[in-house]
Amino acid sequence: MAARxxxxxxxxxxxxxxxAHEILESNRGAAGLVVLGxxxxxxxxxxRIADIIAEIEPGVHVPVGALDVTMYRDDLSQTPSRVxxxxxxxxxxxxxxxxxxxxxxxxxxxxRAALDALTDAGRPRAVRLAVLVDRGHRELPIRADFVGKxxxxxxxxxxxxxxxxxxxxxxxxxxxx
Amino acid sequence: xxxxxxxxxLDKESAISLLDLAEDMAETADRPHKKLxxxxxxxxxxxxxxxxxxxxxxxxxxxxxxxxxxxxxxxKGSSVSKxxxxxxxAQTLAAMGVDAVVIRHxxxxxxxxxxxxxxxxxxxxxxxxxTHEHPTQALLDAFTLRRRIHKNHSRGKDLAGVRVAIVGDxxxxxxxxxxxxxxxxxxxxxxxxxxxxxxxxxADSFPVAMVTNLDEILRQRLDAIMMLxxxxxxxxxxxFPNEREYTRVWGLTADRFGxxxxxxxxxxxxxxxxxxxxxxxxxxxxxxTILEQVANGVFVRMAVLFSxxxxxxxx
Numbered sequence: 001m002a003a004r005x006x007x008x009x010x011x012x013x014x015x016x017x018x019x020a021h022e023i024l025e026s027n028r029g030a031a032g033l034v035v036l037g038x039x040x041x042x043x044x045x046x047x048r049i050a051d052i053i054a055e056i057e058p059g060v061h062v063p064v065g066a067l068d069v070t071m072y073r074d075d076l077s078q079t080p081s082r083v084x085x086x087x088x089x090x091x092x093x094x095x096x097x098x099x100x101x102x103x104x105x106x107x108x109x110x111x112r113a114a115l116d117a118l119t120d121a122g123r124p125r126a127v128r129l130a131v132l133v134d135r136g137h138r139e140l141p142i143r144a145d146f147v148g149k150x151x152x153x154x155x156x157x158x159x160x161x162x163x164x165x166x167x168x169x170x171x172x173x174x175x176x177x
Numbered sequence: 178x179x180x181x182x183x184x185x186x187l188d189k190e191s192a193i194s195l196l197d198l199a200e201d202m203a204e205t206a207d208r209p210h211k212k213l214x215x216x217x218x219x220x221x222x223x224x225x226x227x228x229x230x231x232x233x234x235x236x237x238x239x240x241x242x243x244x245x246x247x248x249x250x251x252x253k254g255s256s257v258s259k260x261x262x263x264x265x266x267a268q269t270l271a272a273m274g275v276d277a278v279v280i281r282h283x284x285x286x287x288x289x290x291x292x293x294x295x296x297x298x299x300x301x302x303x304x305x306x307x308t309h310e311h312p313t314q315a316l317l318d319a320f321t322l323r324r325r326i327h328k329n330h331s332r333g334k335d336l337a338g339v340r341v342a343i344v345g346d347x348x349x350x351x352x353x354x355x356x357x358x359x360x361x362x363x364x365x366x367x368x369x370x371x372x373x374x375x376x377x378x379x380a381d382s383f384p385v386a387m388v389t390n391l392d393e394i395l396r397q398r399l400d401a402i403m404m405l406x407x408x409x410x411x412x413x414x415x416x417f418p419n420e421r422e423y424t425r426v427w428g429l430t431a432d433r434f435g436x437x438x439x440x441x442x443x444x445x446x447x448x449x450x451x452x453x454x455x456x457x458x459x460x461x462x463x464x465x466t467i468l469e470q471v472a473n474g475v476f477v478r479m480a481v482l483f484s485x486x487x488x489x490x491x492x
Contacts, residue, residue, distance in 0.1 A: 068201065070215075071205075071213040071214065071215040071243075072213070072214055072215070076215055076216075076487045077218075077219070077486075077487070080487065080488045083194065083198070084198055084201040085201070086200070086201055086204060086332075087201075087204060087205075116214065120205075120208060120209075120210040120212075120213075121208055121209070122209060
């Protein structure tokens with residue numbers, strides 16, 4: 001199985017920096033922002049984006065958290081579920097602008113589950129979506145507001161996102177069938 | 178995990194995963210909206226052949242928190258009182274297309290029959306069978322202990338080195354049996370304390386120590402003391418001279434509780450016979466975990482139902 005590197009560590013860093021700027025631009029600053037990652041790698045990316053925002057706008061603290069969507073998936077009865085992880089929403093989401101962060105956007109079903117999970121956590125003013133990679137093949141009317149890299153793929157291919165915190169290095173690969 | 182029939186079936190890793198999942202379930206209880214959609218469209222039957230208020234209500238809350246449809250079946254006033262067999266009850270439920278069965282039965286082994294005889298092919302959860310096992314009670318006891326000891330850092334932890342005394346009517350107690358297996362699996366040291374007539378016949382059949390002198394155990398370091406209910410409905414014949422004698426020798430009286438280390442947790446599976454096996458001072462003290470056990474029961478049962486119904490492979 002051949003794997004092709006598509007994003008190196010510096011590419012990932014640049015993409016996240018651009019996303020952080022775009023978030024601040026569209027939100028006109030950091031007021032009311034809450035950045036929530038979808039486990040596992042979305043949580044890490046959310047933390048990095050929040051750290052970059054803190055560098056861009058010194059003195060601003062953006063709450064970062066994790067939103068577990070396992071209980072809200074629509075395939076619980078068909079495929080064995082994954083292990084759940086804690087949901088952490090510091091300060092709540094009431095009337096805030098939530099930026100959901102995930103590593104790869106594919107069918108859109110994870111994001112749909114995340115929107116349901118958010119509904120149970122409160123009523124945000126707006127919800128945005130940031131992803132490192134958009135690989136296409138949406139099965140639901142969902143799109144990302146902030147995209148690190150658009151990667152057209154075939155269904156047979158796999159996208160591997162590796163991050164220092166979980167995998168030892170920063171790398172995005174496409175693995176063939 | 179396909180069924181939950183016995184606490185003895187759980188290895189350490191799967192027990193810890195279940196307790197961690199229960200931690201996640203517990204967190205949802207603080208949210209504005211407590212219900213999770215995970216088991217939407219699934220039907221769970223609570224098949225109770227024996228009276229139970231606490232366990233049935235706990236299972237029912239857990240099922241409803243996970244959005245399952247719940248059918249309560251109690252033997253009293255049902256077709257069972259007209260002579261229907263367990264097999265026929267099971268096949269009837271199978272024909273109705275239920276997705277899981279939670280069963281409590283007066284006969285030890287009834288959940289095993291249901292799981293393995295081929296009458297019905299859905300996950301079976303044991304909610305107490307005869308004097309055999311009550312695995313979800315053991316899980317909630319382990320969960321409560323772990324939370325008291327490790328507080329917010331409970332995830333992933335076991336109960337290594339934790340010393341627990343289980344006191345009272347051990348021989349009739351499925352709670353004692355399930356706890357003996359599960360707490361030991363998690364690394365705890367368990368001692369059964371009871372009159373000789375209420376201890377299991379063979380000391381080799383459980384991974385625990387057995388003693389008859391309560392005061393001697395209380396002098397040692399103890400992290401938790403679990404008082405069992407004297408099960409008047411199961412006790413036929415003379416296991417001890419009379420209730421006053423039992424309280425004096427094996428009850429957690431005000432005197433014994435006063436001498437107890439304040440860091441020792443007082444546990445009881447409920448319902449309590451206040452004044453018999455446990456005094457009110459102990460039951461209502463800050464050391465008492467009794468109400469936490471009730472609250473945690475819902476979270477643990479949510480974790481179990483979620484695992485058996487979504488076929489979590491890691492458990």
